[in-house]
Amino acid sequence: MTVHCSSTLLRAINFVCLKSAVASLGGVKHGLMKTLLLSTFALLTLSTYTYAQEIRSDIDTISILHIQLLQPSTPGTPSYLKRPANNSVAGATIAIEDANITGKFLGYQLSMQSLSAPTITEIKTQLNEPNYHNANAILLDAPSSDFQAAISVLQQHLPEAVIFNVANSDDALRTLSCGIPLVHSIPSYQMKADALAQWFRVKRIKEILALHGKHHNDMAFLSAFKQSAKKFKLELVDVKQWSDSFDLRRAAFSEIPQFTRTKTRYDAVFTADFDAQFAYALPFNTYYQVPVVGDAGLKSLGWHATHEQWGARQLQNRFTETFNRPMNEVDFAAYLSVISIATAIQQMTSEARASNTKASQSLPHTLLSDGFTVAAYRGRPLSIRPSTKQIRQPITLAHEDALVTHAPLEGFLHQIDELDTLGNINTTCAKHNN
Incomplete structure (x- = not known):
C-alpha cells in the first residue's frame, strides 16, 4: 500500500x-x-x-462588488429565451470559489457583494452604505443607455476600483477607457461580427441579407457587421428592420418567408435581435433556404455550453450542477473577470509584499500592465488590448446543439496577435493607438 x-x-x-x-x-x-x-x-x-x-x-482580502442595472423584459420574447435572473453573478460566484482554493495558500481571499436596481439613482443611494466603500473591483452589468452614467457614479464613489464590463458588447463603450481602469471582459460586437465574416470567407459565402430589430444593441451589432462586411469584402444585398409586434410563434411559417424575400438572391442571413423578437423563427423558414447567423442559427459568442476543450468541460459541469442551467457568455465574462483579478494578485503578490504593499492597492497597475495574461479554458493565454482595454479572446461559433469552430480561423493573421484580427484595435485615446 x-x-x-x-x-x-x-x-x-x-x-x-x-x-x-x-x-x-x-x-x-x-x-x-x-x-x-x-x-x-x-x-x-x-x-x-x-x-x-x-x-x-497575513491574508489580503480583495472585495468585489457586482452591480446590475435591471432591464425590463420585452413583450414578445419567448420565456425560454429570456435572460436568467442570476445572469453574470452566477459566473462570478463559481470563479470566486475557484480563486479562493489557490488564494488560501498564497495569502489572498476574494469576497463578493451584489447589488441591483432598475435606475442609476437607486444604485447611487445604495453605494452610500459603508459596506460597499472598500470594493477593490466592480463587475458591471449595465445597458448602453445607462453605462456612462454608471461609470461616473462609480468613479465618484470608488475611484480606485477596477471596473469590468461583463455584459455589454457595444463597441462605443470601448472608447470610454481613457484614463479609467475599465476592462471589457465581454467580447465586443465587432469581435463577434469579424468572427462571422471570417467564417463566411472560409465558406466562400459572399451575398448576405442583414435583418435587425429596434433595440440599441441590434443597431450596434448591425453597424459592426457592416464594418466586417467591408473589411472582408462581403456584399449586403439588403438590410431590413423587423417591425411587426405579433406573436411569431403563431405566424412564423407564413410571415418569415415574406419578410426575407428579396429581389437579389442571398447566400446567408445575418440577424441582430438582442431581445429575441424574431430571429429564433428564421432558421429553415427563410425565403431562400440558406444559413442563418448572428443572434440565431450560427452564433458568435464569448462562451457556449457546447465548448468542452482545454478543461472547459469540468467548468461547464460544475456550473450546471450548481445553477441548473448552462453557462452563457455573460456568466463567463464575469468568471473571466474574477479569474483575471486572482491572476493579477498571484503575479504581483511577492513584489507587493516585499515592499510592504497590500495587493489590493497594486491591483489596477498589475492588471493593466504590459505582459499580463490569464488562463481561462480558451486554449491560449488571454491578454488585455492596451488601446481599448478589451480582453483579447477567441470567439466561439456554435449553434444550439454543437460547437462549429473557434475564431480567429486559420489563415487570418496579424503582426502582433492573431486575436487582433477580431474587433477594433484603435481608440480615440491617441496615446494608445497601435
Whole structure:
C-alpha cells in the first residue's frame, strides 16, 4: 500500500494528499501500519493547519462588488429565451470559489457583494452604505443607455476600483477607457461580427441579407457587421428592420418567408435581435433556404455550453450542477473577470509584499500592465488590448446543439496577435493607438 503525496516541505502539502491518506486507511490490515498512518495523518493535519493559520494572519482580502442595472423584459420574447435572473453573478460566484482554493495558500481571499436596481439613482443611494466603500473591483452589468452614467457614479464613489464590463458588447463603450481602469471582459460586437465574416470567407459565402430589430444593441451589432462586411469584402444585398409586434410563434411559417424575400438572391442571413423578437423563427423558414447567423442559427459568442476543450468541460459541469442551467457568455465574462483579478494578485503578490504593499492597492497597475495574461479554458493565454482595454479572446461559433469552430480561423493573421484580427484595435485615446 502506497500513499502518493507531494515530496515538497510539509508546509506546502495540500488537502488532496490528506484525503489520499484518509482513503488509504480503509485497506490497512496490520495494526502497526495503521497506527503509523494515523500518526502521519495527524502530523500532516497539524502542519497544514499551522501553515493555514500563518497565511490567514497575513491574508489580503480583495472585495468585489457586482452591480446590475435591471432591464425590463420585452413583450414578445419567448420565456425560454429570456435572460436568467442570476445572469453574470452566477459566473462570478463559481470563479470566486475557484480563486479562493489557490488564494488560501498564497495569502489572498476574494469576497463578493451584489447589488441591483432598475435606475442609476437607486444604485447611487445604495453605494452610500459603508459596506460597499472598500470594493477593490466592480463587475458591471449595465445597458448602453445607462453605462456612462454608471461609470461616473462609480468613479465618484470608488475611484480606485477596477471596473469590468461583463455584459455589454457595444463597441462605443470601448472608447470610454481613457484614463479609467475599465476592462471589457465581454467580447465586443465587432469581435463577434469579424468572427462571422471570417467564417463566411472560409465558406466562400459572399451575398448576405442583414435583418435587425429596434433595440440599441441590434443597431450596434448591425453597424459592426457592416464594418466586417467591408473589411472582408462581403456584399449586403439588403438590410431590413423587423417591425411587426405579433406573436411569431403563431405566424412564423407564413410571415418569415415574406419578410426575407428579396429581389437579389442571398447566400446567408445575418440577424441582430438582442431581445429575441424574431430571429429564433428564421432558421429553415427563410425565403431562400440558406444559413442563418448572428443572434440565431450560427452564433458568435464569448462562451457556449457546447465548448468542452482545454478543461472547459469540468467548468461547464460544475456550473450546471450548481445553477441548473448552462453557462452563457455573460456568466463567463464575469468568471473571466474574477479569474483575471486572482491572476493579477498571484503575479504581483511577492513584489507587493516585499515592499510592504497590500495587493489590493497594486491591483489596477498589475492588471493593466504590459505582459499580463490569464488562463481561462480558451486554449491560449488571454491578454488585455492596451488601446481599448478589451480582453483579447477567441470567439466561439456554435449553434444550439454543437460547437462549429473557434475564431480567429486559420489563415487570418496579424503582426502582433492573431486575436487582433477580431474587433477594433484603435481608440480615440491617441496615446494608445497601435
